[in-house]
Amino acid sequence: MTIIGIFGCTALLITGFGMRDSINGIIDNQYLKITHYDVVGIYDPNASQTEKDNYQKQVNDIKTVKKQDNIYYGSVTTRPQGTISNQQISMMVPQHEQGFDDFLTLRDFSDHKKLKLQGHGAVITEKLAKLGHYQVGDHLDLTDSSGHSYRIKISGISEMYVGHDVILDSSYYHKVFGKQVVYNAKILDLKDRSANNIDQVSRKLNSQTAAVTAVQSNQAKMAINTILHGLNNIVWIIVIASSALSFVVLFTLTNINVSERTRELATLRVLGFYQRETVMYIYRETAILMLLGILVGFSGGYYLHHFIMETLPPNNALADMTLRWSNLGLSAGLTLLFSLIVMLIMVQKIRKIDMLGALNSAD
Template sequence: VQVGDNIKMTLDSKTVNVNVSGISEMYAGHFVYMTATYYQELTGQAQAKNSYLVRLKNGSSKGIRKVAANFLALAGVAGVSQNTSLIKQVETVSSSLNSVMLILIVLSVLLAVVILYNLTNINVAERIRELSTIKVLGFHNKEVTLYIYRETISLSIIGIVLGLLGGYGLHQAILNIIGSDNIMFNPSVALYVYLVPIFAIVLILAILGWLVNHNLRKVDMLEALKSVE
């Protein structure tokens, strides 16, 4: 349904066509708002209040159940609708998703460590003679390390950019899939959600860079330059 469309509603046992003048996002439940004048225009009679919105000072589950039972015991009360059950449902789903996301984050960090570590080790092993040559020619240890580590840093930066863009789109798609007719999850995320993975990758790169530099210092460059034969 878009703004300007008509939808059918039942008001006072009468089916009417209601024009949609605006749409609001509801994260839990559905509500329709209309003015008293438009209600009278649709039904031909004045709007009569038949319900009350009650906010309790004691918002605990026990207090809500007690007050709801007292309301239902009154002859003039036809029913009581509680928002707490819907809120609990949202909180339960969110808690389950947080547990799954935590596992995925830990696995992603471990995968990043394995990939970057193996990529760097393979790069060093395949180009050890090349590294030995530039080391013998007088390059400093840091220059020798950066000779191959620049490639890892560049690939990591590209991966961070693509990962953030892809992660944003995947996040929106997942929220649309797991949402139901009565629940919509907030699509906005805090800034730290993007900063934490960037910091994690930078930290991994820094630690691996130190390890590569330390290992290259111990390699016998002259021995590596000897012919295999």
């Protein structure tokens, strides 16, 4: 019972702390290591040359723009096998492939090696690949806003935690869609990445006649922060509940152990055992069982955390499955702390044992 109780407590503690760190890991990995652009300003490529020049002039006049480039940005849909609804996909075709890494880092989801756009396939993001069980070399059917379907070959699967993206080079775009790419957006990397500055830049771009819309990369970040705020409350509930479970299990079982062995403990005291030795006689067993429970709880917490973070995120988000060593240490440390508190309580109970009455009691 001690092993099972401590196993449940440790597993829940690891899961609670791991859920919080996994959501935090989405923000750290997505917006520090992968997504470097802040705004994609989409304009009408059929606008007059004057209107497009004014749009470009507005981009050049924004002092906080650190880097900019032309891309094609469009929205397509697909329905991966096994899903019941269409998935919205952002399709991007950069004009300059060499500098595109400054805006979006494409790296393999398994070994983090950088991916290059190739003329015989497209790069899709990890969550989309998991939804459809796609692998490199498979084909993916895309449907544009006009209802036309196109089939692309997957040349790489890129690490991505938020949203579905498909990235092609201009030659493969021409091969699939049968037309030359027409760049319709400006991708911007800003010096000031605060939400206020991104909003200001978006408003300036949308004020132009040729503007269609402005896509902000931090929109998903704000949604994740909202989820994280609510998740913190859930984490605290899990931590408090699992801590109470640990304390109740240790106290109840240790109390039963002491109560049923008062005659044995009294005999030890009469034979000359010190108070500390008598306490450790009982507590040594509890400590061994508790350590076994913690070790088993490590594996249980790992699989429970992995299961929850696989099923919790929506179809367009992917959780960071990394379980930090600090989570394991903190969970074990809290369990050991409760064990120490129980031991101090039991010291007082053992000290108050009536040795004469215990020795005269019937077995």
